[in-house]
Amino acid sequence: MSNDQFLTTRMFFREAVGRAVREEMEADDRVLVLGQDVGAFGGSYREFDGLFKIFGPERMRDTPVAEAAAVGIAAGAAAAGLRPLCVITYMDFLMIGFDALINYAAKLRYKSGGRLSAPLVVKTTAGAQGQGVAHSQCIEAWLISVPGLKVVAPSTPEDAYGLMKSALRSDGPVVYIDHKRLFPAPGNVPVAETVIPFGKAAIRRRGVDLTIVAHSYMVRVALETAGLLEAEDLSCEVVDLRSLAPMDVNTLCRSVERTGRLLTLEEGQVTCGIGTEVATRIFERIGVRPWIRVGALPAPVSSNPVLEAACVPNADRVAQAARTLAAR
């Protein structure tokens, strides 16, 4: 057996997305990409660089600015036998495609009695980076309550690669959420083709005093926080959800049972948020533990740099919450 399985290569998050899509398109000619600027332009974040040259305009298919129809066409094509990746530039715009995604695709297997399904992946980009109130939101919490819908949100290039491959092989529908601030992030990705299954959280840092549960870009904030608090002799475990629906409740419970405290962290709103769901799932199983939730303040996310920074969580805010939690 070769050692290839242990070899890694360094690549940016955006490149890892592109690699996964390229490999799956090469392996399965039913896979195609459609969305705004996915063709010769290579994607809004250059995540599809080079794919247009390989696969051409039929399979790297530019759409007009029409999110409702784009998601609908992708859902219909999926129901008819293709495996489309529909790209919605910002997660805020996914709201326009909710009918096709939620009322049609997510219910199709159920309503047809198992005779039809929609193996559709919607890839969309969440998060704040100076783009204003309707280009910055993280609305994944709205999605995880939809029966039939899978939701994943990678935080590393390796996961971006492995989860995209799983998504494109899934019988869907799947919402794959990346983050504006993650695209330029480098990381090690296996050289060998690998797939990361849904429903598996990853422990990013071991700790004993409290567990921080986060996803997407906030995993980096959680790790930064853990670094800050180490100097204060406060040891944080950081769990990266990776997959929001299905959720890896086993790993979450084991971590919180060890540390005894839970801090949930997300960039979206805390009301009915991912953190609230994480805490509920854990406490339903192991009983209540001290818990603090951190997320955006209850305000829109402005493009104003001062207001944006004031709204979304940063390591200082998370550290402050962690200190409060540790004192309980």
Added chain:
Amino acid sequence: MSDALLPLRRMMLIRAFEDALAARKDHGFQLLSTGEEAVAVGLSLVLEDGDQLLTGGRSIGPALARGVDPGKLMAELLGRVAGVNRGRAGRGHLSDQESGFFGAHAVVGGNISIAAGVALERKLGGGNGIVAILFGDGASGAGGLYETLNIATLWHLPLLFVCNNNQLSVSTPREASNAAKELRDIGRAFAIPTALVDGLDVWAMAKVAGELVEHVRSGKGPAFLECSSLRLRSHSTTARETRSRDELAQLHKLCPIKLESARLLTEDQITNAGLEEMRADAARQIEDVMAFADASPYPEPEEVLAHVE
């Protein structure tokens, strides 16, 4: 049975089916197509086995016209496991792709882009199958229609847009719900072939739909057909009727089944006795359909979590 009588026979079956369904107390609420049978039957006459039809929520007549098994359809509408979707879809969401009925989606306008996706698969997968999307004048104000017309035209999708203009969107008259002079004008904006047809005349329906189907099947892209029809019942079996009895009585004179029966009589293609026999045949068939549906049970409550993921 001669081909000349086939459309009438199919329309009578739809009418008998829907009347029998409406008479049941346990049917839930339904969107019936009384007065619109010629649209479904005429269109289906020119669709082929490899084609797919999608509709809005007013799906029963079109599904029957397309050849969905009437017994399984009735079972579906009554919530029984012998239904095409195990009784869980109902009229708003039923599908039977093997019969060329890819399905209903009862969010008004919502199925139009879905149909374009099915058409995209047809185009990329080769073959000469086309897709028809049937929607009402009520959907003509919804954005999905315009977005999909634009993309379907840009991509030359094999998609026939069929607007069944039954003149009313629940209570809102057609003139108050869309600013276009004729609904076919919506298609004209995209420079695709359009036609306006008398949707009460089943043969005219088949002829004009056939011309547009030929265009779509030839790979030249989409086309838009407006069918002028009538809704002879209220919007749904639980909705209030907004028209007067006198007005409805006048409209009933234009019933497409009456018109086709009269035409066949005038042309000596059928006798009054022949018509009566045809009605009796439909009634007998619906008795069997009801017996089949009633023999099937409701799903077990445990089925609620099946086929979610």
